[in-house]
Amino acid sequence: xxxxxxxxxxxxxxxxxxxxxxxxxxxxxxxxxxxxxxxxxxxxxxxxxxxxxxxxxxxxxxxxxxxxxxxxxxxxxxxxxxxxxxxxxxxxxxxxxxxxxxxxxxxxxxxxxxxxxxxxxxxxxxxxxxxxxxxxxxxxxxxxxxxxxxxxxxxxxxxxxxxxxxxxxxxxxxxxxxxxxxxxxxxxxxxxxxxxxxxxxxxxxxxxxxxxxxxxxxxxxxxxxxxxxxxxxxxxxxxxxxxxxxxxxxxxxxxxxxxxxxxx
Amino acid sequence: xxxxxxxxxxxxxxxxxxxxxxxxxxxxxxxxxxxxxxxxxxxxxxxxxxxxxxxxxxxxxxxxxxxxxxxxxxxxxxxxxxxxxxxxxxxxxxxxxxxxxxxxxxxxxxxxxxxxxxxxxxxxxxxxxxxxxxxxxxxxxxxxxxxxxxxxxxxxxxxxxxxxxxxxxxxxxxxxxxxxxxxxxxxx
Amino acid sequence: xxxxxxxxxxxxxxxxxxxxxxxxxxxxxxxxxxxxxxxxxxxxxxxxxxxxxxxxxxxxxxxxxxxxxxxxxxxxxxxxxxxxxxxxxxxxxxxxxxxxxxxxxxxxxxxxxxxxxxxxxxxxxxxxxxxxxxxxxxxxxxxxxxxxxxxxxxxxxxxxxxxxxxxxxxxxxxxxxxxxxxxxxxxxxxxxxxxxxxxxxxxxxxxxxxxxxxxxxxxxxxxxxxxxxxxxxxxxxxxxxxxxxxxxxxxxxxxxxxxxxxxxxxx
Numbered sequence: 001x002x003x004x005x006x007x008x009x010x011x012x013x014x015x016x017x018x019x020x021x022x023x024x025x026x027x028x029x030x031x032x033x034x035x036x037x038x039x040x041x042x043x044x045x046x047x048x049x050x051x052x053x054x055x056x057x058x059x060x061x062x063x064x065x066x067x068x069x070x071x072x073x074x075x076x077x078x079x080x081x082x083x084x085x086x087x088x089x090x091x092x093x094x095x096x097x098x099x100x101x102x103x104x105x106x107x108x109x110x111x112x113x114x115x116x117x118x119x120x121x122x123x124x125x126x127x128x129x130x131x132x133x134x135x136x137x138x139x140x141x142x143x144x145x146x147x148x149x150x151x152x153x154x155x156x157x158x159x160x161x162x163x164x165x166x167x168x169x170x171x172x173x174x175x176x177x178x179x180x181x182x183x184x185x186x187x188x189x190x191x192x193x194x195x196x197x198x199x200x201x202x203x204x205x206x207x208x209x210x211x212x213x214x215x216x217x218x219x220x221x222x223x224x225x226x227x228x229x230x231x232x233x234x235x236x237x238x239x240x241x242x243x244x245x246x247x248x249x250x251x252x253x254x255x256x257x258x259x260x261x262x263x264x
Numbered sequence: 265x266x267x268x269x270x271x272x273x274x275x276x277x278x279x280x281x282x283x284x285x286x287x288x289x290x291x292x293x294x295x296x297x298x299x300x301x302x303x304x305x306x307x308x309x310x311x312x313x314x315x316x317x318x319x320x321x322x323x324x325x326x327x328x329x330x331x332x333x334x335x336x337x338x339x340x341x342x343x344x345x346x347x348x349x350x351x352x353x354x355x356x357x358x359x360x361x362x363x364x365x366x367x368x369x370x371x372x373x374x375x376x377x378x379x380x381x382x383x384x385x386x387x388x389x390x391x392x393x394x395x396x397x398x399x400x401x402x403x404x405x406x407x408x409x410x411x412x413x414x415x416x417x418x419x420x421x422x423x424x425x426x427x428x429x430x431x432x433x434x435x436x437x438x439x440x441x442x443x444x445x446x447x448x449x450x451x452x
Numbered sequence: 453x454x455x456x457x458x459x460x461x462x463x464x465x466x467x468x469x470x471x472x473x474x475x476x477x478x479x480x481x482x483x484x485x486x487x488x489x490x491x492x493x494x495x496x497x498x499x500x501x502x503x504x505x506x507x508x509x510x511x512x513x514x515x516x517x518x519x520x521x522x523x524x525x526x527x528x529x530x531x532x533x534x535x536x537x538x539x540x541x542x543x544x545x546x547x548x549x550x551x552x553x554x555x556x557x558x559x560x561x562x563x564x565x566x567x568x569x570x571x572x573x574x575x576x577x578x579x580x581x582x583x584x585x586x587x588x589x590x591x592x593x594x595x596x597x598x599x600x601x602x603x604x605x606x607x608x609x610x611x612x613x614x615x616x617x618x619x620x621x622x623x624x625x626x627x628x629x630x631x632x633x634x635x636x637x638x639x640x641x642x643x644x645x646x647x648x649x650x651x652x653x654x655x656x657x658x659x660x661x662x663x664x665x666x667x668x669x670x671x672x673x674x675x676x677x678x679x680x681x682x683x684x685x686x687x688x689x690x691x692x693x694x695x696x697x698x699x700x701x702x703x704x705x706x707x708x709x710x711x712x713x714x715x716x717x718x719x
Binding site for chain 1: 506530531533536538540542544546548558603
Binding site: 046049050052053056057060096100158160161162164165167168171190193194195197198199201202203207 | 273293321
């Protein structure tokens with residue numbers, strides 16, 4: 001006979017696994033319900049526009065400032081390495097490709113999860129805790145089509161927009177460091193970039209990534225809020241989980257998407 | 265907050281996004297230089313493509329005119345078949361010469377097209393017959409050392425050293441048509 | 453048209469084997485104020501959720517306007533809910549909207565009224581609860597009593613047949629309590645609605661209710677008019693109405709022997 005206590009780690013593992021799977025299923029169910037109740041988000045577009053304001057416009061400052069610094073640092077670090085091989089003109093390519101392919105979508109998604117995702121989770125969680133969602137239900141208004149779906153679509157719209165802004169501002173930051181500060185030729189900076197950045201394979205793929213990240217981050221934030229226990233502690237834990245889960249999912253998805261895009 | 269203010273901000277936000285995307289496409293990407301529109305396919309056989317990859321640019325006179333679409337191996341001739349998709353706007357004569365060059369000493373490899381004098385233009389599905397293989401750096405170095413060594417023992421005239429490729433057994437006859445000595449140096 | 457707008461028939465409900473309600477029967481006649489009373493945790497709020505169709509009964513049924521609630525489709529339940537207005541315990545106002553928008557919310561969702569009409573209706577409803585002057589305030593700027601009144605205005609926005617009050621007096625100062633009390637009765641009579649009140653505040657509830665059900669241990673322990681119940685000699689009702697510490701509802705949660713618990717370590 002094995003002692004019961006020896007089995008405890010296994011039981012804990014099993015419990016954690018079942019819970020994860022259950023949450024995955026519940027999340028997928030909410031995603032599906034959101035999709036089929038999306039009609040109102042577009043029929044009454046101002047509902048969605050309002051959320052684009054809160055998720056997108058309110059995230060502009062953090063996105064623009066981060067992008068600027070990321071671009072500048074990329075240029076500094078890149079120059080440091082490239083000049084050893086006498087190819088400092090390739091600095092434009094390095095900055096642009098790094099931003100457009102990877103850093104733009106990923107860093108935007110991480111910042112989005114921290115800025116907008118947490119706000120969404122906390123808002124939905126508090127709406128639930130203060131019975132606002134139940135009140136809506138009792139008024140024969142579906143919270144999914146009135147509260148969840150507009151926020152979802154707003155996130156899906158805002159993320160790619162933030163991503164292209166991130167890339168553009170980042171490249172601008174890189175330009176400011178490379179050209180006026182270091183003295184790389186401006187013509188070489190832009191022409192090398194243009195010769196090596198492909199519209200479809202680099203830029204469009206980056207945008208596709210950010211759309212996928214937008215879906216993932218917003219849905220995770222919404223689900224965590226919707227699923228949060230209606231207490232102060234429950235909401236705060238859910239907010240933390242939003243950041244952790246979103247970040248991990250974004251990085252994982254990035255790997256999957258990149259490997260798909262490279263093999264194609 | 266007033267709904268009109270929100271609308272305005274969201275309008276600015278989306279407009280900024282579209283502007284940034286256009287900026288990326290025009291200023292950063294090569295949407296303006298290579299159209300993803302109409303292309304035609306031609307193929308070329310090479311004995312050795314070196315490190316040429318699909319998607320590598322096809323250039324003529326330094327201008328990107330297309331992309332390498334596909335690279336396959338022909339088991340009958342033991343050659344590499346490279347299909348090139350070339351922009352419809354540019355037509356090339358039938359006797360165009362296809363070379364595989366390296367951008368810089370260690371840069372990526374690309375296909376260079378040198379127009380011939382034929383009056384008939386290449387059509388979709390045509391084959392470029394005149395090709396020159398990629399320069400494999402290791403091979404060149406070993407050839408150079410070999411010829412240097414033989415030069416020293418035989419005390420041969422220096423003119424022989426300028427055509428080291430002649431001594432490689434793998435060289436095809438096609439290559440001899442060309443002024444071979446100048447090309448690798450061009451590429452380097 | 454049935455005489456009773458809401459009927460609860462042999463209703464049982466429970467979670468995972470622990471039954472909260474066992475065989476409850478209640479009727480709510482049209483135009484009356486009916487109260488459901490009981491101690492905390494006796495499942496009063498759950499009863500309201502069963503009436504609203506938010507949860508399904510384990511056994512028995514709830515009929516609203518002659519229709520069984522739990523067999524309805526989602527659409528059907530939504531149709532039934534449009535006949536109901538609910539006042540939540542803490543108001544549950546939408547914190548991101550103003551007072552005006554909160555009251556306008558059900559109209560915007562369910563009607564195509566033009567803005568001018570919505571404005572008139574909202575101001576009328578707010579006037580009825582005495583808060584017309586506060587229409588531009590944010591929901592978060594209101595005191596507890598005011599929030600409750602705005603929520604009441606929102607609950608009656610679409611002139612429902614039934615208004616459900618979940619603990620309308622909880623956590624209010626005596627003045628606000630009196631105001632709410634008065635509002636429930638006047639609105640009920642003026643609009644001809646049926647009111648269902650869930651509460652444990654005996655004095656206020658007895659002052660306005662036409663009929664009272666006492667819920668204890670999952671069943672209806674007593675029922676009658678407030679006057680009857682005040683005189684009731686049933687031990688439970690007596691304890692509840694007069695707020696006695698010990699009685700059929702013990703002060704102590706079921707526990708083992710006290711002495712044993714304290715000295716247990718040495719044993």
